[in-house]
Amino acid sequence: MNPSSFILVLFSITLAVALARRFLRSKKPKDQQLPPGPLGWPIIGNMVQMIMNRPAHLWIHRVMEELQTEIACFRFASFHVITITSSKIAREMLREKDEVLADRSESYASHLISHGYKNISFSSYGENWKLMKKVTTTKLMSQTTLSKTLGYRNLEADNIVTYVYNLCKLGSGRNLINVRDTILTYCHATMMRMMFGQRHFDEAAEDGGLGPKEKEHMDAIYLALDCFFSFNLTNYIPFLRGWNVDKEEAEVREAVHIINKCNDPIIEERIHLWRKKGGKDMEEDWLDILITLKDDQGMPLFTFDEIRAQCKEINIATIDNTMNNVEWTLAEMLNHPEIFEKATNELDMIVGKDRLVQESDIPKLNYIKACSRESFRLHPANVFMPHHVAREDTTLAGYFVPKGGQILVSRLGLGRNPKIWDEPNTFKPERHLDGHVENSLGVNLMEQDMRFVTFGTGRRSCPGTKVGASMTIMLLARLLQGFEWSLPHGKSHVELISAESNLFMAKSLLACAKPRLAPSLYPKIQT
Template identity: 75%
Template sequence: MNPSCFTLVLFCIALVLALAIPSLKSKKPKRELPPSPRGWPIIGNLFQMIMNPPAQMWIHRVMEDMQTDIACFRFAGVHVIAVTSSEIAREVLREKDEAFADRSDSYSLNLFTDGYKEVIFAPYGERSKLMKKMMATKLMCSTTLNKTLGDRTIEADNIVTYVYNLCQLGSMATPINVRDVILTNCHAVMMRLMFGQRHFDEPAKDGGLGPKEKEHMDAIYQALDCFFSFEISNYVPFLRGWNIGGAEAEIREAAAIINRCNDSVIRERMHLWRNKGGKETEEDWLDILITLKDCHGMPLFTFGEIRGLCKDINVATIDNTMNNVEWTIAELLNHPEILQKAINELDMVVGKDKLVQESDIPQLNYIKACSRESFRLHPANVFMPPHGAREDTTLAGYFVPKGSQIIVSRYGLGRNPKIWEEPEVFKPERHLDARDSTVVNLLEPDMRFVTFSAGRRTCAGTKIGTSMTIMLIARLLQGFEWTLPPGKSQIELVPAQTNLFMAKPLVASVKPRLAPSLYPKIQV
């Protein structure tokens, strides 16, 4: 046994001693819980979780062995109920949405959000509902998104030219790091929408990320890696702050870097609006957050809440788009016939004498089908963020005690053979309705797989997320010929362990396929 495992075993022994008396005094639920794997006295399945990393895949193996779509794992005093069925997922996120609208508490998330002063991970209540409503009606509404279309188009132009410049540095078919390209676009769009500027300091001359933007992006990526981990301290509060497994130190470092980058912009802008009279109009999302007033005419949000909401936007505009675009291009490289169909659609809908625009997205149904298929096969994380039971209730006929965590499996839904034929095969055609193939969108109301979540805790930015994702795929496919890198006959489709991002950044060879005049200059 390696030293880290031995340390965890010692903690488990300490845990038994710490929990023995209160656990023995507590009353067991009288009603039937969902099927459960055999566990230990007092600590339940906690030891098995620790000894079978990554825990999220161990949970799926256990459920497959039990042949169940719902299972209850007891980690110390916490019931964690996993779901891999679309019917049960709809019950969680639709029929009993309010009963399961809470969030689970964790040291890492509490640290990252400065005590849940934001909306994604905050407990369900009046403040979180107010923030969610504000995000939907002020930041993500059609009026605001239409105002920022020009900024998004500039970055769509910039990313095409950035890749074109990379091609010019080498041979006509140049291997490039596709993940770096995608993250460059995602970060630049997020910065323009949120802060009204592409860079924190001096712009990068090549159109990529500058040093501070790279540091900011790396910290966001590091934070995403920690959010959905099964840490022992999530279930044993007295171990919080001990940095068992190292996730707490990583999230603390990531939060400090993101705060350092964001805070100076936020403070300067708050001073401008609240002490110097502001601007003529609100120009970006930060302006809107700062200028919102409550019913008494006072600022609606504090500095801490604005900071928290900005961090929400940081992570929410990166993970799904980055993950989906990278996996989609990887799958297309492994399926040249599908790649050619996507390119044929672009040539037919848009042509080769102008660049694809957001207004073309409704007609790009095959590309949207490719994106949907990547969401199904390759979600960003194994599970959705945990939902917390706000009261004693039932799920699929089983008893669910108040305080239980319900984790709906993105991975389990998308690969469930009861839902999908040939679930391991990348087949975009399955998303084209034979009766009406003219309407394809990224949302999945029947919960057969998950794109941007659902229910009261759904992502407020599904529209902008769809636009960013499809626009980036379309621009990259239209602007360049994509081939496997030298010496490769296939792309290795291997996910990471802590999340489901590609384990290694995708590298592919590209060369321009449009007239040189169509690649505009970088606008910083």
């Protein structure tokens, strides 16, 4: 037997033995019934179907439709993966069973992104997670801090309208705009300001957009996200991690390396400033807060790795939802001119055309918020919420959920469930106005009844929902107020096609923009 054949046989025997041992340990009690699911192979379960049917999320939803179920169980090796498309079951999961289902699954991507599970999103449920969640909620996302960083958000809201205005001038008053690039310019710059207190890593871009290093940073963030949400072989066969069997491990390593290359010098320099040179007169951004927090003994609360893990989480959390939501909303509006007109009329009536819309106007912009809610329902950024993992044996909808079982709530399945929504595939913002405008806050982006998902809910929800909602509506309102948008010459509609690896638009939205305000309202870009 040649060496390569011997290694292959040895590998196969090792794999079979390892999977068999895990399978025997994970068998359910005889009197408990798992949710319905497709037939699988002994030991490996549905791994072959998952690998052969890419992207896996389409296959999963197809199986659920064929089984006519809103909760299903797929077995990938020894792991039970339970998927949900029912708002009722999602509410049971995130309210009644929230604590018992509060753990996270482990993967090569999440371990690398979080520097060994040192951030909020990927760490196991326990005391360290509770500490990080408390700090994020009461310090980084407190009303005091959000008020302090309002100036940064206003600055970038001003910058983005001027950036588009300058692009329009290049085209004699109307120019073809890459809407996604514009949105990402705002999202990245706002995140950088609030986290690091600066817009660029080094030199500013001449046109007010993103520089090469910012673009590299952002591309790496999205690649890391894609790797985290993908159904990889090594997610379910842990001992294969690090061998790059599915070719994505090399990608996530490179992505994390790029993010670290951009972030780490700023973090290191700031730690040195605060802990060696006496710091500054006051904390000015999120990084300052993370560095200056102390424990009961007066020592730094977070290590360098914990700080960089938190910064990386903020990188990821503040960009994808806002970018995806605003791009899809504008695309849908271009296909529905009557919706576009209602939204701009609301802005003209509430804000007028002699000043730029501000965050303080958001509570009154109910129709624009309804448009954003409808995009969150119809076009979520990712198919599933991050995994929830059972900390002990439990039940959902009367079915058995074993300890270690992974529960995936389908954003897509909830938002397009015909049992929940009338005409589920139609963009109808008006459906969100009924029952919302009577309260003092008007339409809210959050969906308490889990009929769709915006920024998550439950104890593992994103602590930055308030700032995320503000950024999303502010950007959408500024783009609608500042410009008349139209389809490119020769186009009659926008093709509403999702990408395969995520649910972003498959192609960046291109649209023509024309300024609709006085030139004096487009301030000079501040870097």
